[in-house]
Amino acid sequence: MANALESYVDHTVSVITNDGRQIVGTLKGFDQTINLILDESHERVYSNTAGVEQVVLGLYIIRGDNIAVVGEVDEDTDTALDLTNIKAEPLNPVQH
Numbered sequence: 001m002a003n004a005l006e007s008y009v010d011h012t013v014s015v016i017t018n019d020g021r022q023i024v025g026t027l028k029g030f031d032q033t034i035n036l037i038l039d040e041s042h043e044r045v046y047s048n049t050a051g052v053e054q055v056v057l058g059l060y061i062i063r064g065d066n067i068a069v070v071g072e073v074d075e076d077t078d079t080a081l082d083l084t085n086i087k088a089e090p091l092n093p094v095q096h
Contacts, residue, residue: 034064
């Protein structure tokens, strides 16, 4: 997986953690255990009753054993989204 992450460095990525959180930010680095360093990051908190809340995190490190999915974000599509009108169930934690 580490080889695949090299192409994401300095690009915006979305990370889904094992506890169901979505964190979006610029991937600045990673190591062999897939610990990630994100800059200018924020957490997107989903709700059934309100739009998506974005909690600013800034420079953020995510432990590799807490990562479920990493994907590159299309910045044009992401910018066009109206997150205030998106309502969704929060993700459940990963069960092993």
